[in-house]
Amino acid sequence: MRLVTAKQIREIDRITIENYFTPARDLMTCAALKAVDVIKNEFPCPVCCAVVCGNGNNGGDGFVVARLLHNAGYDVRLMFDSSCYAKLSEESKLYHDLFCRINQVNPIDSNFDNYSFVVDANLGTGISGKARPEAAAFINALNSSSATVFSLDIPSGLPSDGYISPDCLAVKADFTITFGFPKVSMITRRGTSFCGIITVADIGFPPAEVDLMSPRLSLFNKEQILNLYNLYENDNCYKTQTGSVTVCGGFPGYEGASILALNALCEIGNGMTYCAVDQYSDLSGRFIPNEVILHRIKADISDVLSDLYSRSKHVICGLGLGRCERARSVFDYTLSCAREGMFDSLILDGDALYFLSKCDDLSTIELAASSCRLILTPHSMEASRLANVSVDIIDGDSVGYALELSKMYQACVVLKGPSTVTAFEDRVVVNTSGNSLLATAGSGDVLTGIIASLLTRFDDTLEAVSAAVFLHGYCADYYYQTNEIASYRASDTIEMIRPALRSLFNSIDDHG
Numbered sequence: 001m002r003l004v005t006a007k008q009i010r011e012i013d014r015i016t017i018e019n020y021f022t023p024a025r026d027l028m029t030c031a032a033l034k035a036v037d038v039i040k041n042e043f044p045c046p047v048c049c050a051v052v053c054g055n056g057n058n059g060g061d062g063f064v065v066a067r068l069l070h071n072a073g074y075d076v077r078l079m080f081d082s083s084c085y086a087k088l089s090e091e092s093k094l095y096h097d098l099f100c101r102i103n104q105v106n107p108i109d110s111n112f113d114n115y116s117f118v119v120d121a122n123l124g125t126g127i128s129g130k131a132r133p134e135a136a137a138f139i140n141a142l143n144s145s146s147a148t149v150f151s152l153d154i155p156s157g158l159p160s161d162g163y164i165s166p167d168c169l170a171v172k173a174d175f176t177i178t179f180g181f182p183k184v185s186m187i188t189r190r191g192t193s194f195c196g197i198i199t200v201a202d203i204g205f206p207p208a209e210v211d212l213m214s215p216r217l218s219l220f221n222k223e224q225i226l227n228l229y230n231l232y233e234n235d236n237c238y239k240t241q242t243g244s245v246t247v248c249g250g251f252p253g254y255e256g257a258s259i260l261a262l263n264a265l266c267e268i269g270n271g272m273t274y275c276a277v278d279q280y281s282d283l284s285g286r287f288i289p290n291e292v293i294l295h296r297i298k299a300d301i302s303d304v305l306s307d308l309y310s311r312s313k314h315v316i317c318g319l320g321l322g323r324c325e326r327a328r329s330v331f332d333y334t335l336s337c338a339r340e341g342m343f344d345s346l347i348l349d350g351d352a353l354y355f356l357s358k359c360d361d362l363s364t365i366e367l368a369a370s371s372c373r374l375i376l377t378p379h380s381m382e383a384s385r386l387a388n389v390s391v392d393i394i395d396g397d398s399v400g401y402a403l404e405l406s407k408m409y410q411a412c413v414v415l416k417g418p419s420t421v422t423a424f425e426d427r428v429v430v431n432t433s434g435n436s437l438l439a440t441a442g443s444g445d446v447l448t449g450i451i452a453s454l455l456t457r458f459d460d461t462l463e464a465v466s467a468a469v470f471l472h473g474y475c476a477d478y479y480y481q482t483n484e485i486a487s488y489r490a491s492d493t494i495e496m497i498r499p500a501l502r503s504l505f506n507s508i509d510d511h512g
Contacts, residue, residue: 001200002210003217003430004181006125006160011213012180012205013057020206025091027203028057031152032064034201035177039069039117039150042175046073047116050147052108052138053096054122054156055084060092061152061179062121067099069119077115079108081134108138112145120149120171123156125183131157131169139171149173154183155194163396164190172196180205184217187430188398188419215403216427220466222474225504243270243456246312247319247449248305248334249350250277251327254320257350257445259286260490261319264449266291267497268471270456274308278326301330309337313344316452318352319445331355338368345373345455349448353378357385362409369410373461376405377414377448399428412461414451416444420469422462429466434473435480442490447472450497475500 004012016022043049051066053059059080066078078099088096099105112118120142123135131139139157142149149171154160157170161184168190176195178186180203185191245265250258258275265273266289277283279296288294295304309315317334321327331352338346346368348356353376359365368374376386384391386405394401395417402415402423412424420431451468458464475496479488482499 001219001221002181002207003184003187003219003428004160004210004213005184005217006128008210008213009125009160009180009183012210015209016205022204023091024057024089025094028060028064028091028095030203031061031179031201032068034179034199034203035061035065035119035150035152036068036072038175038177038199038201039065039119040072042148043117046075048075048077048114049117049119050077050079050109050112050115051119052122052142053078053080054124054135055081055087055092056124056126057089057092058121058124058153060089060095062119063092063095063099065119065121065152067095067102070099070103076103077106077109078103079106081108108134110137110141112142112147115145115147117148117150118142118145120151120156120173122171124152125154125160127157128159128162136169139169143172149175149196151176151195153177153179154186158191158194159185161185162400163393165396166190166392168194170194175199177201179203181210182219184399184430187219187432188421189395189417192419214426217399218427218429219432220422220429220470221432222470222504222507225467225470243314243453244272244274244312245270245314245316245452245456246274246276246308247316247452248276248308248330249317249319249321250275250281250283251320251322251324252278252280252282254322255281255283255286256442257320259283259288260442260445260494261316261449261452262292263287263289263491263494264446264497265453267494268450268453270453272311274312276304276308297330301326301333305330305333305337309334309342314347314452314456315343315345316347316349316448318348318350318355319448321351323351323354327351328355335364335368338372338374339364341371343372345375345452345461347375347377347448347452347455349377349444353382353386356409357382366410373455374409374411375414375451375455375461375465376409376411377416377444377451378405379416379444383415399423399430403428412465414447414465414469416447420473422466422469424462424465427462429462431466431469431473433470433477435476437476437480437486437488438473438493440488440490443493446490446493471497471500471504474504478503
């Protein structure tokens with residue numbers, strides 16, 4: 001499913017009206033009909049309700065909703081600031097005036113406790129920055145009421161895209177009926193808490209036009225895992241074709257990070273798995289799969305790494321690497337091998353991202369990215385170092401900064417966190433799986449192992465990484481569904497890989 005920005009939805013609206021000869025009033029009517037269907041599903045019997053309209057097209061939708069509810073027998077109180085009448089579009093004026101023929105229009109209340117539900121059609125997708133005092137007063141009054149809230153298109157006060165501050169003042173809807181396509185902020189991090197249950201209402205926007213817009217923003221969901229299903233049906237392959245990966249890291253004191261990635265690689269079915277750790281790394285008592293070929297990096301790091309990298313098509317660097325000078329040498333050597341085209345893909349995670357943030361000459365990174373598939377997997381703190389902005393800015397605009405980092409480093413960027421964002425070139429995918437169980441040490445290391453395995457099997461980088469992110473999150477979802485407890489550690493994700501895959505494949509079979 002596609003996501004859209006405020007600019008994109010305005011353009012889609014214009015194209016639909018001008019190029020597809022769809023009158024704006026028809027779009028408003030269609031939107032209102034879909035919204036009323038959702039409302040009636042929750043409140044099938046007529047009750048006392050309020051519809052609060054602003055002076056934009058969102059208000060026009062609200063005028064139609066108010067009339068349809070009135071005609072269905074609901075006790076409707078339409079609220080609108082009449083001093084803004086001149087700002088209404090011709091279509092909105094038409095529907096405002098039609099309602100006036102059957103009922104009166106009232107000023108906006110400061111108390112909504114007397115209504116069973118309130119339809120929020122005040123501010124639409126065009127808002128940026130803080131709400132004005134009048135709008136802020138409405139938002140505060142509605143949020144403090146006991147009424148059920150239905151927001152049309154997007155909760156009032158919530159930007160459609162871009163930065164969302166931690167203290168963003170927006171309507172906290174119980175239900176959001178969004179028209180055409182979800183807006184970016186409704187799905188990502190700070191915006192989701194305002195939207196409640198989201199219904200995407202098809203009002204006739206042409207999908208082909210959306211596909212032509214840049215950046216291409218979309219959601220990754222269970223249906224798209226079908227490509228992974230087809231992948232496992234391939235019988236004509238042997239071990240080096242199902243993945244040859246080297247994990248370089250696990251230096252003294254940080255051995256667990258690489259071991260988690262190794263276990264994930266082997267559990268998902270990687271073909272050949274190599275591991276390079278420091279000569280002094282303590283692996284006693286650690287479970288390393290029998291399938292892993294282990295090497296220790298001695299004084300001359302190139303002795304071991306040159307041999308391993310020549311055998312591997314894919315390399316993970318940085319998990320538990322540490323930040324000593326020797327670790328920096330491993331990072332530099334790995335990057336030089338990538339620039340020489342020694343492997344197909346390089347995943348930089350953990351301490352490798354720290355060293356990357358200290359690189360003054362991005363041309364060396366660009367050369368590596370032009371010679372192999374470069375994947376960066378930062379969490380918010382690591383992303384803040386790479387982008388040289390605060391963590392708050394990253395969390396407030398995860399989609400924007402995933403794209404920014406992707407362009408900066410010419411890499412596929414996985415910005416980890418709630419609703420993980422993956423960006424590559426002009427495409428962005430927002431993940432729909434996962435839960436708070438994943439907020440545990442080592443979770444990212446497991447994800448990196450899964451990413452490496454799927455990179456060996458998919459030609460499309462974004463498709464491979466997005467599928468890995470979804471599977472990682474689905475493992476946590478499946479764990480909670482089957483155990484119903486919140487006790488979780490990163491290794492539980494590894495144990496869930498096979499049953500989660502089975503669950504996904506069975507659901508695909510069930511739906512044809």
